[in-house]
Amino acid sequence: MRTLVIIASLLFTGLGTIAAQAHAFLDHASPLVGSTVPTAPHELTLWFTQNLEAAFSTVEVSDSNGGRVDQGKPSIRGNTMRVGLKALSPGTYRVRWHVLSVDTHTTQGSFTFHVGGS
Numbered sequence: 001m002r003t004l005v006i007i008a009s010l011l012f013t014g015l016g017t018i019a020a021q022a023h024a025f026l027d028h029a030s031p032l033v034g035s036t037v038p039t040a041p042h043e044l045t046l047w048f049t050q051n052l053e054a055a056f057s058t059v060e061v062s063d064s065n066g067g068r069v070d071q072g073k074p075s076i077r078g079n080t081m082r083v084g085l086k087a088l089s090p091g092t093y094r095v096r097w098h099v100l101s102v103d104t105h106t107t108q109g110s111f112t113f114h115v116g117g118s
């Protein structure tokens with residue numbers, strides 16, 4: 001009987017570990033990751049797999065020269081992060097995000113999107 005209890009508690013510990021590994025990863029973005037958009041977007045939106053802690057979650061968008069083209073502080077609501085964009089000329093832009101999810105884990109990543117020319 002005691003053995004059973006120990007096995008059961010090990011199983012629960014194992015499950016807890018698996019659940020805690022579900023960090024906030026990027027689910028999808030607008031503009032889409034790696035996409036080419038015909039017209040310059042006025043806003044970048046990121047959707048994550050978990051809710052975010054707004055105070056510790058940031059995003060930066062930069063042009064091919066490394067200049068910031070985002071409007072600064074993102075607005076965060078639940079699992080969604082939005083930031084306004086300056087007027088973008090045709091070119092490639094890099095998005096770098098760094099977030100703290102409500103399970104207290106930090107994750108980060110980056111991707112590019114392209115604004116097409118005429």
Ligand SMILES: [Cu+2]
Pocket residue numbers: 020021022023024101103104105
């Ligand atoms: Cu996590």
